[in-house]
Amino acid sequence: MKTIRLITFLIVLGAVYSCKEKRNQKPIEPPMKKKTVVYQVFTRLFGNTNTTNKPWGTIQENGVGKFADFTYEALNQIKDLGITHMWYTGVPHHALINDYTAYGISNDDPDVVKGRAGSPYAVKDYYNVNPDLAIDPAKRLEEFKALIDRTHNVGMKVIIDIVPNHVARNYEGVTNPEGVEDFGVSDDTSKEYDVNNNFYYIPGEAFKVPEWQNGYLPLGGEKSSLVDNTFEENPAKWTGNGSRLAQPHFNDWYETVKVNYGIRPDGTKDFDELPEAFWTKDYIAHYEFWKDKTLPDSWHKFKDIALYWLDFGVDGFRFDMAEMVPVEFWSYLNSNIKMKKPEAFLLAEVYNPELYRAYIHLGKMDYLYDKVDLYDSVKHIMKGYGWTDHIPVVQQKVADIEHHMLHFLENHDEQRIASPDFVGDPKLAKPAMVVSATISTSPTMIYFGQEVGEPGAEEAGFGSPTRTSIFDYIGVPHHQRWMNNKKFDGGQLSEEERDLRDFYQRLLNFTIGSDALMGDYQEIHYYNKDHTEGYDHRVFSYVRWSSNQKLIVVSNFDAHKSYDLQLKLPEDIIANWQLENKTYQLKEKLYGKASKKLSVNDGRGEVQVDLEPLQSFIFGLKQ
Incomplete structure (x- = not known):
């Protein structure tokens, strides 16, 4: 609870x-x-x-x-x-199950790793790669x-x-930049919470692996010296999804521990709003708002991680x-990222x-x-x-x-x-x-x-x-x-x-x-439901436009039914597109095989559309 x-x-x-x-x-x-x-x-x-x-x-x-x-x-x-x-x-x-001790990497415990290859969201070392x-x-x-x-x-x-909410239970950086300390190294583990602790703790209780369910066994039941139904963590930490149990449930994110951002266990905050x-x-x-504030240690750690990877060449x-x-925290982190790389x-x-x-x-x-x-x-x-x-x-x-x-x-x-x-x-x-x-x-x-x-x-x-x-x-x-x-x-x-x-x-x-796809949008679906015979809830249509491109998009979601439609464009679109009472050519943009005519009369548009099952058309207006 x-x-x-x-x-x-x-x-x-x-x-x-x-x-x-x-x-x-x-x-x-x-x-x-x-x-x-x-x-x-x-x-x-x-x-x-x-x-x-x-x-x-x-x-x-x-x-x-x-x-x-x-x-x-x-x-x-x-x-x-x-x-x-x-x-x-x-x-x-x-965390993963493979022996890389020859490279200075500790083995991971199958009791707190999901699968053999491991979850990519149980990060063990943020300053290196898999x-x-x-x-x-x-x-x-x-x-x-x-x-x-x-x-x-x-x-x-x-x-x-980047997974700021949680890290692997056995987090261990082996190639940290100079001056970078691992998560939890300086935590006061006698306290459930401290603003500068990186994790939350359950003082006086040791971690217990979950009770396995639904026939699940680590490594699929393979015998291994690493599989002993134990993982040493004392005191136990809160689990990544927020569980405060020393023995998390099988469906909890038991392979991870939750990161503390200065939210006290009662939900109140130890940072400015x-x-x-x-x-x-x-x-x-x-960025200016946060730069002179005293902030929880975890904020700084994840900012340093993000900036490290930007320096490495990552774009986002x-x-x-x-x-x-x-x-x-996101205001703080993302403003720092954008100050370094505005296009991130x-x-x-x-x-x-x-x-x-x-x-x-x-x-x-x-x-x-x-x-x-x-x-x-x-x-x-x-x-x-x-x-x-x-x-x-x-x-x-x-x-x-x-x-x-x-x-x-x-x-x-x-x-x-x-x-x-x-x-x-x-x-x-x-x-x-x-x-x-x-x-x-x-x-x-x-x-x-x-x-x-x-x-x-x-x-x-x-x-x-x-x-x-x-x-x-x-x-x-x-x-x-x-x-x-x-x-x-x-x-x-x-x-x-x-x-x-x-x-x-x-x-x-x-x-x-397409320029139009970064421009304006208006659905014509309901207009056609009201004004077009045979048009129903398995079809969808809308228009997209910019100053130099006008598109009509219509899709048939039905796998069995064809549609023969006189698709309509309402007066406000015709006026917005500044179309005259005449016939315009439409060019289909995906396959280029279907040319159609848009007829404009009395300020309204109409185009004959034959839709096969699962077919879509993107028509571009030739002006």
């Missing part, structure tokens, strides 16, 4: 900030002229050509990808897909730096993870579980819509996941029971912050589209992908393998099917067919898989080159 109270308090705390957005916030203008497209790649899985896929397989049995597998050929193929930013997931050195990813673990930092350089040389930016005026101030003002960060960390790309995992505006305006985040509204809505539509009528509703909810709401249909936490537990057929995502990528000015993200219909079907070990495992050594079969023994030419793809990748390539490349 205490854990629940703490998490509830933090949520309520953010909600208080979100209430302040009721003041007349103006929409923030997009800072870029063209769309951003992020390619999330699970780094250790990308280049692995091993197809053994034994459940709980070792690194020797199932293989692992390396930094070096991202060759110039691979990176150019990814860039040609329409990608602007690479999010290399799982780069910071996290030794699994290096050909020579002694030169792992040099190999990652070479990957950053290759990525930059082909014209893409680099994003990595931002004045109300800071809702509308820029990152420079936020994806922040895990950002809403579990106080928004004031800052993406946060926030799932509570009541917190969105606080984490954008006060926390100075660039982008948040649009998971709870847009993703969840289109997922329901793809599965057949959602209505497209809901899309304008969720878009209106975030109209003032739409540029900041990153869109995706897959990531490492979500089910693969092609999994039977989602929709089972990657083609069913085509209309949703068109809408997701073109409805707003926000960035688009795809997950590696999505573009070839990867179903995540492997029984990997700790990971379960439907999601490609982030905990195990495993191969990714559809993606491996695209790799084609590291030729990266799609040589082993089926015709359907090749066609799917071609669709993604056409769509994403169109988005990063």
Whole structure:
């Protein structure tokens, strides 16, 4: 119950900030002229050509990808897909089961590691990288730096993870810069809480590993001297998800410990709050506000980590579980990041819509996941029971912050589209992908393998099917067919898989080159429901425009039904576009095969559209 109270308090705390957005916030203008497209790649899985896929397989049995597998050929193929930013997931050195003691790295305990390959969100050393990813673990930092350089040389930016809410239970920096002290080294462990402790403690109680459930055993039950149902930690620390139990539950984040940011156990704060005026101030003002303040030690530690990686060449960060960390810390961290690198790309995992505006305006985040509204809505539509009528509703909810709401249909936490537990057929995502990528000015993200219909079907070990495992050594079969023994030419793809990748390539490349997609938006869905015969809740339509480009987007989410429609453009759009009563040519932008005519009469527009099942059109107006 205490854990629940703490998490509830933090949520309520953010909600208080979100209430302040009721003041007349103006929409923030997009800072870029063209769309951003992020390619999330699970780094250790990308280049692995091993197809053994034994459940709980070792690194020797199932293989692992390396930094070096991202060759110039691979990176150019990814860039040609329409990608602007690479999010290399799982780069910071996290706890894992492999012996690297020859390189001065301590072994990790399987009793507090999930899977063999370990969770990328249980970081063990923030000043180094996962030794699994290096050909020579002694030169792992040099190999990652070479990957950053290759990525930059082909014209893409680099994003990595930072996980400020928690670290691995066995955190141990082995290559810290001079003067950098590990988390917890100077903590007063006799206290549950001290403002400058990096962790929370349970004085007088030693940590106990969870009681394993559902047939789970570390390493899949393999006999190992490391598996003894114990892990030495005395006193016990709070667990990453906030559990205050010395023996966390199996479903707790037992492999991690929660970082203390100066929030007392009763929920009160040991740091200054931002004045109300800071809702509308820029990152420079936020930086100035914090620079002379006395702040908890953990704030400084994570600032130093972020600046270290910026100096290393990284272009931005994806922040895990950002809403579990106080928004004031984000103001401090992100303003420091922006002072060093104003163009840094800052993406946060926030799932509570009541917190969105606080984490954008006060926390100075660039982008948040649009998971709870847009993703969840289109997922329901793809599965057949959602209505497209809901899309304008969720878009209106975030109209003032739409540029900041990153869109995706897959990531490492979500089910693969092609999994039977989602929709089972990657083609069913085509209309949703068109809408997701073109409805707003926000960035688009795809997950590696999505573009070839990867179903995540492997029984990997700790990971379960439907999601490609982030905990195990495993191969990714559809993606491996695209790799084609590291030729990266799609040589082993089926015709359907090749066609799917071609669709993604056409769509994403169109988005990063379109002026209109960084301009204005208006839905025409409800107008057509009222005025167009045969138009229903399985179709969705809207317009996008800028001063030099006008687009009409229409998608059919139905896998079986065709539509023969006289799609309408209402008077206000015709007036806004300054169209005369005449006929205009429309050019289809994805495949270039369908030319249509827009007829304008009496200030209203009409275009004949024949939509096959799952078909989308992006029509550009020729003027």
